[in-house]
């Protein structure tokens with residue numbers, strides 16, 4: 567029998583509603599996790615994706631050839647190679 571006083575909660579991270587706190591999991595582990603009753607699976611934050619890793623490029627200055635994200639390369643050239651590209 568499904569208890570009717572289970573409080574529906576909304577995931578603060580991805581905004582998905584109609585989740586419940588997993589009481590059984592808490593009893594077993596002492597931790598809380600969200601449970602998705604519609605899929606009968608623990609809730610996973612699928613809306614939150616890790617940021618894409620930046621493209622890493624090698625420094626064009628031989629023999630430096632340090633590899634770094636493209637956004638850092640310009641700064642690196644400016645400080646390490648006196649602004650000459």
Ligand SMILES: [Zn+2]
Pocket residue numbers: 577578579580581582609610611612
């Ligand atoms: Zn979530």
Ligand SMILES: [Zn+2]
Pocket residue numbers: 625626627630631632642643646647
């Ligand atoms: Zn360099």
